[in-house]
Amino acid sequence: MAGKPKLYYFDGRGKMESIRWLLAAAGVEFEEEFIETKEDLEKLRNDGVLMFQQVPMVEIDGMKMVQTRAILSYIAAKYNLYGKDLKERAWIDMYVEGTTDLMGMIMYLPFQPADTKEKNLALIIERATTRYFPVYEKALKDHGHDYLVGNKLSWADIHLLEAILMAEECKPDILSAFPLLQAFKGRTSNIPTIKKFLQPGSQRKPPTDEKFVAVVRKIFNI
Numbered sequence: 765m766a767g768k769p770k771l772y773y774f775d776g777r778g779k780m781e782s783i784r785w786l787l788a789a790a791g792v793e794f795e796e797e798f799i800e801t802k803e804d805l806e807k808l809r810n811d812g813v814l815m816f817q818q819v820p821m822v823e824i825d826g827m828k829m830v831q832t833r834a835i836l837s838y839i840a841a842k843y844n845l846y847g848k849d850l851k852e853r854a855w856i857d858m859y860v861e862g863t864t865d866l867m868g869m870i871m872y873l874p875f876q877p878a879d880t881k882e883k884n885l886a887l888i889i890e891r892a893t894t895r896y897f898p899v900y901e902k903a904l905k906d907h908g909h910d911y912l913v914g915n916k917l918s919w920a921d922i923h924l925l926e927a928i929l930m931a932e933e934c935k936p937d938i939l940s941a942f943p944l945l946q947a948f949k950g951r952t953s954n955i956p957t958i959k960k961f962l963q964p965g966s967q968r969k970p971p972t973d974e975k976f977v978a979v980v981r982k983i984f985n986i
């Protein structure tokens with residue numbers, strides 16, 4: 765029996781946070797090794813464990829997986845969070861790419877120059893409320909179930925909840941025009957494994973702060 769998955773990344777959200785969410789929602793315990801200095805990263809590179817010299821890297825089932833999307837897909841499939849057939853998987857992929865695009869905008873905001881942050885935050889709020897959330901609100905309405913795809917929890921639901929919470933950190937009332945998403949948030953946040961991950965003291969990381977930005981900038985000279 766393989767041991768627990770081990771996650772190699774910085775002590776912050778970045779590109780690893782969705783992987784933490786998916787494992788936690790699947791009820792899978794995982795370990796973390798935090799990269800804190802340039803030397804930490806160089807050691808991993810010199811040990812030849814980073815296929816493209818990048819992190820996230822996750823040791824799982826004897827593999828040293830890299831590329832966030834590949835890692836997430838593997839976990840979703842392994843823990844039955846990827847639909848019952850090809851079409852459900854296609855819908856999950858579409859929904860996940862949408863929340864990936866939205867979270868990608870939010871994820872990079874703290875790294876942008878101060879004089880563009882206000883403009884970029886306004887764009888995030890505009891995209892969230894006019895491009896992305898209307899799609900998921902309609903999906904829940906048309907589908908008529910508690911979940912986005914099929915009638916069971918999938919990667920798409922977990923990813924949407926993560927995106928909703930990140931968007932609310934940008935604008936607390938961002939869901940005000942989306943009643944079905946408000947109800948979805950309430951239901952999904954109470955799924956036992958997710959509820960536990962949302963409790964203080966879990967491996968969920970806090971919103972990206974200047975400290976995390978400084979660590980990443982120092983490591984990558986950016």
Ligand SMILES: N[C@@H](CCC(=O)N[C@@H](CS[C@H](CC=O)c1ccccc1)C(=O)NCC(=O)O)C(=O)O
Pocket residue numbers: 777778779817818819820830831832833871872980984
């Ligand atoms: N396709 C891959 C790409 C993975 C990737 O870009 N990894 C980066 C660190 S995370 C990044 C750090 C600042 O840019 C960050 C940190 C915080 C928020 C967003 C990104 C990396 O290793 N950069 C070294 C290099 O590219 O040489 C994947 O989806 O996994």
